[in-house]
Amino acid sequence: xxxxxxxxxxxxxxxxxxxxxxxxxxxxxxxxxxxxxxxxxxxxxxxxxxxxxxxxxxxxxxxxxxxxxxxxxxxxxxxxxxxxxxxxxxxxxxxxxxxxxxxxxxxxxxxxxxxxxxxxxxxxxxxxxxxxxxxxxxxxxxxxxxxxxxxxxxxxxxxxxxxxxxxxxxxxxxxxxxxxxx
Ligand SMILES: CC(C)(COP(=O)(O)OP(=O)(O)OC[C@H]1O[C@@H](n2cnc3c(N)ncnc32)[C@H](O)[C@@H]1OP(=O)(O)O)[C@@H](O)C(=O)NCCC(=O)NCCS
Numbered sequence: 001x002x003x004x005x006x007x008x009x010x011x012x013x014x015x016x017x018x019x020x021x022x023x024x025x026x027x028x029x030x031x032x033x034x035x036x037x038x039x040x041x042x043x044x045x046x047x048x049x050x051x052x053x054x055x056x057x058x059x060x061x062x063x064x065x066x067x068x069x070x071x072x073x074x075x076x077x078x079x080x081x082x083x084x085x086x087x088x089x090x091x092x093x094x095x096x097x098x099x100x101x102x103x104x105x106x107x108x109x110x111x112x113x114x115x116x117x118x119x120x121x122x123x124x125x126x127x128x129x130x131x132x133x134x135x136x137x138x139x140x141x142x143x144x145x146x147x148x149x150x151x152x153x154x155x156x157x158x159x160x161x162x163x164x165x166x167x168x169x170x171x172x173x174x175x176x177x178x179x180x181x182x
Contacts, residue, residue, distance in 0.1 A: 068084045111147050
């Protein structure tokens with residue numbers, strides 16, 4: 001099991017455990033309408049069993065070193081999820097994804113969580129490149145890589161099919177040599 005990552009005094013990233021399935025399911029239920037605007041999976045995750053299945057899939061990825069998903073615990077409450085959606089060992093590259101509960105937005109929590117993932121990715125996992133993709137109109141999501149010094153590398157047209165539309169992705173990349181925490 002991967003270790004937990006600290007992101008400031010009150011925020012911790014803990015690898016998701018089966019035990020977290022109920023809390024995760026409650027959080028997805030409460031946020032489904034806003035999450036489905038930018039993510040493809042909220043309509044397919046409607047029960048504790050669905051959250052369990054997600055955690056099992058992410059644990060299998062983690063065992064093979066191909067991904068790692070963390071619950072964001074803020075003042076000991078689960079408020080979101082962030083992690084490496086995929087890790088490409090051969091090319092020392094990974095992609096970060098994230099979402100936050102509405103009541104936890106607007107306080108810099110996700111920026112702090114992604115900064116902790118960058119430290120872990122560049123230092124412990126020895127990555128050379130970390131990528132974030134966000135819908136071109138997803139202002140809050142795009143602001144995170146910008147705050148953390150990523151470079152905007154371009155646009156992938158119709159990169160993702162959401163419930164009601166195609167979404168273009170803005171691609172942000174950060175190289176180990178550019179990372180301010182070096
Ligand atoms: C994307 C998402 C995680 C961004 O959440 P967020 O709360 O805006 O991001 P942060 O937690 O980093 O907080 C940044 C906000 O806190 C403010 N803030 C306060 N203190 C801060 C600090 N110390 N550091 C950085 N920002 C701080 C910032 O000004 C910003 O608010 P603003 O946009 O009103 O200016 C969230 O909107 C979300 O989950 N959306 C739905 C799912 C989604 O789109 N996922 C991404 C798919 S690519």
